[in-house]
Amino acid sequence: MVVLSASILSQNGTKPIVSRQFIEMPRMRVEGLLAAFPKLISSINRQHTFVETDTVRYVYQPLENGLYLLLITTKSSNIVEDLGTLRLLAKVVPDVATGLNEKSVSESMFELIFAFDEVLTPGGYKEDIALSDIRTNLAMDSHEEKIAIMMENKKKEEARKAMEDRAKMIKERQMENLKNNLMGQGNTTAPGGMAGIGGGGITPGYE
Numbered sequence: 001m002v003v004l005s006a007s008i009l010s011q012n013g014t015k016p017i018v019s020r021q022f023i024e025m026p027r028m029r030v031e032g033l034l035a036a037f038p039k040l041i042s043s044i045n046r047q048h049t050f051v052e053t054d055t056v057r058y059v060y061q062p063l064e065n066g067l068y069l070l071l072i073t074t075k076s077s078n079i080v081e082d083l084g085t086l087r088l089l090a091k092v093v094p095d096v097a098t099g100l101n102e103k104s105v106s107e108s109m110f111e112l113i114f115a116f117d118e119v120l121t122p123g124g125y126k127e128d129i130a131l132s133d134i135r136t137n138l139a140m141d142s143h144e145e146k147i148a149i150m151m152e153n154k155k156k157e158e159a160r161k162a163m164e165d166r167a168k169m170i171k172e173r174q175m176e177n178l179k180n181n182l183m184g185q186g187n188t189t190a191p192g193g194m195a196g197i198g199g200g201g202i203t204p205g206y207e
Helices: 027-041 081-098 102-107 109-121 131-140 143-186
Strands: 003-011 015-021 050-052 055-063 068-076
Touching: 003 027, 003 081, 003 102, 003 109, 015 027, 015 102, 015 109, 027 055, 027 068, 050 081, 055 081, 068 081, 081 102, 081 109, 081 131, 102 109, 109 131, 109 143
Parallel strands: none
Antiparallel strands: 003 015, 003 068, 050 055, 055 068
16 A cells, blocks of 8 residues: 545535645655645545545545544555555554644644654555554654654745745746847847847857
8 A cells, every 4th residue: 555645624614624644755845736636525425434536546534623634645555554554554543633623633633644654654654553553653762853853844935935936937037038038139229220130140148
């Protein structure tokens, strides 16, 4: 089995609260997969616990108060094992969050991610672990250190995105300046009465 991500969603599957990726995926792909989920389940029998697309399988379980627990797996993943993983995580979530509502899940976001990491390895494979072992391991871990690392990684990701947005903005501005320069030269009159860019090979510069 290969689990790509594990998520908890509220508002009947339309709002992701917690999402943990176990396979490297672009953020836009993850957001796209999660956004497709409520549309998929609205068109199938409510008794089903999984639905497939051309590329992935959604294995899910409704919880309480409009919450959904969702695993996104490869289509070749073992569905029986995936359902076993889903059942274990369905026990872990209320145990860690001490409640099944959006507020308690949001407040326990990092602890839930740590718990997901106890159940699934990087690469998306299930650990042979029981709920009691997860409780013990979580109690022993240094949560403060992990939270600090995760917050630092989040800041780096936000800074990287800001740099990409700024680079895109600068490039767009350069292209706009180039376009304006070319249009300005097109309105000049070349020797001999011909309007346009002269034969001198003027090359517009970039900022």
